Amino acid sequence: MANQLIKSPSNFIESFINPYYLPSLSRLMTTSKRVQDRSQQKRVHALEIAVEKHKIASKILFLLELLKHEPEQIIPIRSLDQHRRQLNLPKPHKISDFIRKSPKLFEMYKDQRGTTWVGLTKKGEELIEEEERLIAENEEKALEHVTRLLMMSIDKILPLDKIAHFRRDLGLPYDFRKHWVHKYSDCFRVIKDEDDVEFLKLVSWNPSWCVTEVEKKVLGIKKIENHVPGMLSLPFPLKFPPDYKKLYRYGGQIENFQKREYLSPYADAKELKAGSVEFDKRAIAVMHEVLSFMNEKRLITDHLTHFRREFVMPQKLMRILLKHFGIFYVSERGKRFSVFLTEAYDGSELIEKCPLVVWKEKVVSLTGYRGRKKKICTFDDLDNFDDIDLFESDSEDENTIRIDRSSKEEDTMSDVEEELIPQIFEMDIGEVQKAYRDT
Incomplete structure (x- = not known):
């Protein structure tokens, strides 16, 4: 990787671009x-179908992600009520009914107090482990894409919270802000503004990636080694x-x-x-x-x-x-x-x-949830x-x-x-x- 250091951000229509200020x-x-x-x-019928598939996957992946980060990978059903928006399950729809449609991924049981819990099946646990492995294998490509995003930015600096928008789309690990970005200090580094907001700043320019x-x-x-x-x-x-x-x-x-x-x-x-x-x-x-x-x-x-x-x-x-x-x-x-x-x-x-997309499709194939039938205009x-x-x-x-x-x-x-x-x-x-x- 080239060792060319990036100069300090220059002023570009200061009121228009200010990397240290995050207005609406x-x-x-x-x-x-x-x-x-x-x-x-x-309306393109085929791509509207792709949107519907994504909406179904989002529900399942959200629940997998949530359970993955619980201490014992289980959570009371009633605690999921606060996540109805993310699951897109407004009342009076029952979250338990949604979970029962994916018995290959999630399982429910009651404790001695009568509280219903939801956890991962063995298959669900295996899928989470598989995703972690695929994310690790995708690491070099994710590194390239994050670096190229910084290379395209006007001042070679981006807010970490904005990069987090692309976390799953880029195949970044869940905790990429805590560990992953520090691993590649020769590519970029984390800086903070006076409000303690974190930004990712490009350290070295890679000509072959532009x-x-x-x-x-x-x-x-x-690939072009010295591309301008x-x-x-x-x-x-x-x-x-x-x-x-x-x-x-x-x-x-x-x-x-x-x-x-x-x-x-x-x-x-x-x-x-x-x-x-x-x-x-x-x-x-x-x-x-x-x-x-x-x-x-x-x-x-x-x-x-x-x-x-x-x-x-x-x-x-x-x-x-x-x-x-x-x-x-x-x-x-x-x-x-x-x-x-x-x-x-x-x-x-x-x-x-890519392998992460194939993995996502595998997850969706194991659920019985198919969403509501809607007319898609042509x-x-x-x-x-x-x-x-x-x-x-x-x-x-x-x-x-x-x-x-x-x-x-x-x-x-x-x-x-x-x-x-x-x-x-x-x-x-x-x-x-x-x-x-x-x-």
Whole structure:
């Protein structure tokens, strides 16, 4: 690994990016109602199924994670009542009924006082041990991806709580903040601000890790020892829904967009002007790179918006995700939006599955819980879909980039690890949709 030391963070629009201050992000994602209509019309059935599978897995994995960290890996059923939100089991649904649907993973019994407890079966214990082994085997890849996230950040520094958003997606160990980050002190180190908030700071730059996934895929590059990131003119892989019938109308725009140069996510972006087309295309490259790091090539969109300042991405990030539907797919199912890297999926299945994804599917296969049957809308003709400005800039100019330091975000997380990781917040679906409405 290269031993080049990173210089101290420089000031970049100080009110816009300040790594030592964690304000709430503004809700001003976009005010265009057309975007709301567009997102409701474009439904890809196969990827909506993938979202439903993830929701089922989240319930099971949350309970496994919870039991794993109990002293004897058992917990009273009544204690689970405080975790209804994470399990997405509102009253009057019984938590015991949910647990009984997975007898291969969980078992219940009553003690002499009549208290009902839930614990892991032998198979459940074996699966937890298997996950720990797979996480250990994935350690080098996780190290690379965390380092590359730091390399993409404007000041080579990220809050540890924000990295925790990606813990399971990156295959990081549960206690990575206590032990794992200190193990790789030659790559990054932990620093604290005056409020004792922890940040991860890049220590050394690895030139071979600043080759983007697009460069690797399009050019067939495996590794470049002394790579210097700069301008790129590589097209992004595109995959449109099979029943999207109006693609021909935008063929010219798509072709021009694909040929347009953009700055590598690993290059210095301080001189880019917010509001420019170049600014937006670099943001797409950043989002593509981040999603490529994730085990399932998908993320909760909140986890991307939390990094707008650090990765220098536009205020109207959601609008860009929705616009470039050949690169990304946004699902609105459940309480939060999810974004997929479309090239990574064949129908509802990942094309390449890492061992941790295979493990997750094995866990789900052992449960009898299948969720509620819901109608999933398909991708229609989009007769009312007006997208003349499909590849114009959507970000505001740099004078209007702002952070609302007084707004409060509602804590309604429902992913498997969020109850176990403090101070992680999300953007409620209703509030995002409210932002779409014309003012």
